[in-house]
Amino acid sequence: SRWRNRPAAGPRPDGPTPTSAAPGRPGTPASPRRTVLGAPFFGVKPGFPDDRVLPKSASAHQVGDMLRADFAIDSDSEVPIVIPDSTGLDRAEVDRYAAALSAVPEVNSVSAPSGTFIGGRLAGPPLAATGEAGGATLLTVGTSLPLFSESSETQLTRLHEVPTPGGRDVEFGGLAQTNRDSVAAITSRLPLVLGLMAAIMLVVLFLLTGSVVLPIKALILNMLSLSAAFGAMVWVFQDGHLGALGTTATGTLVANMPVLLFCVAFGLSMDYEVFLVSRIREFWLASPQTSADNDESVALGLAHTGRVITAAAVIMAISFAALIAAQVALMRLFGTGLTLAILMDATLVRLVLVPVFMHAMGKWNWWAPAPLVRVHRVLGISESGAAHPPKPSG
Known part of the structure; x- marks a missing residue:
């Protein structure tokens, strides 16, 4: 043997090896x-x-498809917004905030304690969950945009950009916000x-x-x-x-x-x-x-x-x-x-x-x-x- 301390190799492979036959060509492309x-x-x-x-045979999947295809508002795409501390705020300030939210493109409606706002105006009684409790106020933004789509993400960003009533902190919920927070938590x-x-x-x-x-x-x-x-x-x-x-x-x-x-x-x-x-x-x-x-x-x-x-x-x-x-x-x-x-x-x-x-x-x-x-x-x-x-x- 020409090698010292060579490990027991057994018979050598016959024919061309991966490194001796056309070197470089197999891996180049x-x-x-x-x-x-x-x-x-x-x-x-x-x-x-x-x-x-x-x-697709699951009942939950079939119902979800029907909601997405046949109904203007899908509860899964709703964006709940909570003003944790709304004490001292006039109802009019909350209404102006709800009206501004409803004016965001592709927003169908915003349900506030005063009623439902559509296109920046009060249009009737609330259509979704809303109310006041423990000094906090809940608003619900209704939208029919596909969840997790680029348009949905853009809309959520625009909702965040709406000035809050009295400069108060607000918290966003819903699946779209959950997805954004989850991605941020994973990627951070x-x-x-x-x-x-x-x-x-x-x-x-x-x-x-x-x-x-x-x-x-x-x-x-x-x-x-x-x-x-x-x-x-x-x-x-x-x-x-x-x-x-x-x-x-x-x-x-x-x-x-x-x-x-x-x-x-x-x-x-x-x-x-x-x-x-x-x-x-x-x-x-x-x-x-x-x-x-x-x-x-x-x-x-x-x-x-x-x-x-x-x-x-x-x-x-x-x-x-x-x-x-x-x-x-x-x-x-x-x-x-x-x-x-x-x-x-x-x-x-x-x-x-x-x-x-x-x-x-x-x-x-x-x-x-x-x-x-x-x-x-x-x-x-x-x-x-x-x-x-x-x-x-x-």
């Missing part, structure tokens, strides 16, 4: 395609689940969470590989894989292509589903990354560490882990695909998204893009600045207990 696949995700519109997540800490996940992943992979290139590569390729899967989710379940897989496309995705999917899929993809890269590194450390050895290490690592990764991915994909049989849209979306993410990661990423990238980078795959090399010698993760590569024999 894949990334643009995956970017295009992920493009729909940039058009994601967060929404709040309603009766349409249920099967999202950059911090994503940053922490990326930082921890980069550190752990550096301690495993001793390289600063491979962790960055892993992060970029994982993002490509996940964005493609999420783009498919938007294309199918939000935009309604492929018949939304038997569900009702509402033009939105439930805000917390992409985040939940990302956490699960990202963790699994990093698991597969560790499987593959750790095995490649074993062969690399046992070699004289030339560019040719890098290619052979990649080929051997892939040959020894490809089946394991594929089998593990298939098992997980089958488990998640079982959720597609559920008649609730949320479960079907979750199962479809994870199945796509796992299969794409274990096939296109691990078996195509990773080998192509590592072939293109050659010895630079294992590069790190001198200070980090010293850190890795002390803290590096190694099954053998040696964080630095052994010297070549001969």
Whole structure:
């Protein structure tokens, strides 16, 4: 053997390897395609689940469809507005506020204690919930705009912009406001969470590989894989292509589903990354560490882990695909998204893009600045207990 301490490799794979046959070509068109696949995700519109997540045969779904199609005002789209402290306010000030709210475009009516305001004028008795209690005043804005649509969001913003009576604080409710608050609660800490996940992943992979290139590569390729899967989710379940897989496309995705999917899929993809890269590194450390050895290490690592990764991915994909049989849209979306993410990661990423990238980078795959090399010698993760590569024999 020309390698010292070479791991038991068994028979070498026959024929061209992913890195020796037409290097660079298999992966070159894949990334643009995956970017295009992920493009729909940039058009994601967060929404709040309603009766349409249920099967069309469900009574609640059928009644909801009738209300949306045949009635001018849908109670789900109403916007309750509460003036928590209306003590000391003249009824006329509240009425002027209600009249101003009713003048907002596409508002059908505003129910106030004094009556219903339409188009800025008092038109009759209240049509919806309203009243005064405990020093607070309740108003209800009626609208027929589709929930969670761009027009609904614009209208809600304009309602917020209406000057309040006496400059008092007001609180907004309803599904549209609940959706806005939910999205804000989820996204407010999202950059911090994503940053922490990326930082921890980069550190752990550096301690495993001793390289600063491979962790960055892993992060970029994982993002490509996940964005493609999420783009498919938007294309199918939000935009309604492929018949939304038997569900009702509402033009939105439930805000917390992409985040939940990302956490699960990202963790699994990093698991597969560790499987593959750790095995490649074993062969690399046992070699004289030339560019040719890098290619052979990649080929051997892939040959020894490809089946394991594929089998593990298939098992997980089958488990998640079982959720597609559920008649609730949320479960079907979750199962479809994870199945796509796992299969794409274990096939296109691990078996195509990773080998192509590592072939293109050659010895630079294992590069790190001198200070980090010293850190890795002390803290590096190694099954053998040696964080630095052994010297070549001969």
